[in-house]
Amino acid sequence: MDEKKSAEVNIGDSLPSSDSVYRIALLTEKELDENGNQIPKLSCFSLSADDIKDNYKLSVDWDRKTTPEEVLIRVGTSFKKGKNVYKPFDNRTLYKLEVSFLKQLPFISDVIYTPSRNNNAHSSVCFDNANYNYKEHQPQILTELREHARKFHVNIDMEEVKNKVEELRKSSLESNPHK
Amino acid sequence: MISKEYWDITRKEEGLQIKKAGQISDFAGSSWYTGLIKHAIEPETLPPQTSLFLDHFNSDETYSIGYSDEGEKSKFLSRNLPAVAKAIANSKYILDLEEDWDDEGANATDFSTYDRAISFVSNYSIKVFQSGIKISAPTIEILRDGSIGVNWETSKASFLIVFDKTNEKISYCYGKNKINGIPFKTGIENDNSVDESVASWMKKNLRK
DSSP states (O other): OOHHHHTTOOTTOBOOTTOEEEEEEEOOSOOBOTTSOBOOOGGGGOOOHHHHHTTSEEEEEETTTOOHHHHHHHHHTSBOTTSSSBOOOTTEEEEEEEHHHHHHSTTEEEEEEOOOSSOTTEEEEEEOTTTSOHHHHHHHHHHHHHHHHTTOBOOOOHHHHHHHHHHHHHHHHHHOTTO | OEEEEEEEEEEETTEEEEEETTEEOOOTTSHHHHHHHHTTOOGGGSOSEEEEEEEEETTTTEEEESSTTHHHHHHHHHHHOHHHHHHHHHTGGGGGOOTTTTSSSOOOOOHHHHHHHHHHHHHHHHHHHHTTOOBOOOEEEEOTTSOEEEEEEOSSEEEEEEEOTTOSSEEEEEEEETTTOOEEEEEEEOSSOOOHHHHHHHHHHOBO
16 A cells, blocks of 8 residues: 555545556356456446435445455445344455546546545545436446456455454454344 | 236246245136136246236236237247347346345336336347347346346447336437447337337347
């Protein structure tokens, strides 16, 4: 992690074009394209109704602030929506998206740094709905993002993720025995 | 008043297993069976795995299978385009997905959206087949807002159409010829008709 360089980027700032972001995807049965690359599901790059309400933003993690393993550890140590049940982490994978690629797409206005309390790497890909109606351009958006991402499937040390998630879940239970 | 019912039928050694909305049903011999007989479809002649859509007319308690001639379309696809029929069969799980199905806030779909997507696959596959070309099988996927995406990928081209859960009237699509890079972009009305420009593009680019 390059702390000196990342210190130049503040909350809400545009991410450097030389960097990349990670997008979490549900792991599915292996489907390969003609070049042997794993094809991500379309849903991986689509927005939920809440994302649309939140100004058409797709959540990603900035690679300068996190490792791929840390991304999945965060998943495995957070709860499902409205439930006291941990999210599964071993049914997920990651794809990398280059910030320079994202920024040159006409329907993306910017890729900005939006850290949260639990995730210092959190960033957002902002779709330009005002000039490029998201719903109308959605088939092109999903096609272009998936075409790019399939070249950058990320290798993850799942053993490291599993051990760390188990350790953190255990320590959370010890400090909050009523969970 | 018409209400649609959705059934999954699997042929097992011990006989036909009927599932309604993911639950095994003991309705054999009643409504679904009446529907089959009414349409002169012998239950035993159904493909090993198939699905039926029943329109239930509450007023006179009669039944018809599927939306319009869907029973006939299913049979036609199974016979002539089995890979397309299989893609449809493999997509049925989408209707069983509940809110937050990805644990990240994704939305469930509804029957109407799924219905539009499946009608598109059936209508356009059959239309292209009628001009002597077998189209490759699509993948049918749920998107995170509950919309449905239908995607074809061949060595020559890709094509994606999204059936928006919040827009019953129009669906947008995007195709791209991988060899010359020329895009194809349009919107179609969800009125069960076939748009000739879309069918023509599919015919040229999505051949099996």
